Amino acid sequence: MKTVILSILMLSSGMVSKLQNKIEFWLNTDYDQFYLVDGNEAEIANSLWINEDDFNSRIEVSGSVMGIRTERSGKVKVIVEVFDKKPDFESQDDYDHIVECSFEIKSGHLMIKNCPDFELVKDIILPVGLYRIRVSSANLSTVASDYSGVDYYRLSIWNEKEISAKSVLKQYTE
DSSP states (O other): OEEEEEEOOOOSSOOOOOEEEEEEEEEEEETTTEEEEEOOOOOOOOTTTTTTTHHHHHHHEEEEEEEESSSSEEEEEEEEEEEEOOOOOOOOGOEEEEEEEEESSSSSSEEOOTTTTOOOEEEEOOOOEEEEEEEEEEEEGGGGGTTTOEEEEEEEEEEEEOOOOOEEEEOOOO
């Protein structure tokens, strides 16, 4: 288990969002998913992925757990970036699927856990508050039937003032 301390400067002025911290790592997944968890939440809800809209959006929040659907099981690359405010897109063309949603962190720990064991992979320390998380999924069409591929998942995180609805900015169609 590695704990990563990310400091965030919540700047109210300035026109350009600034990348505060970035980490990259590989994550073993099964059942085509992994989780973001507020604190050390003990378990996930059995109701994840039963709603077709959530399944198609590739992201679902249930209480203190966010499920992120990947294109395959196996070892996938994950990039986590924390910004001081909502970042601009470099290019939507670089990604196959892009979705955003709100997530509240009450514990000060954003834990990334694998599936199905729910084992801690990364513990990211963030100030308590409300966040927006954008999941940008790339190279989904490279996934083969043997679960090989070069897909990866970029999580952009920034503070937000109020909860806003989930938004699919770019839909992947298989």
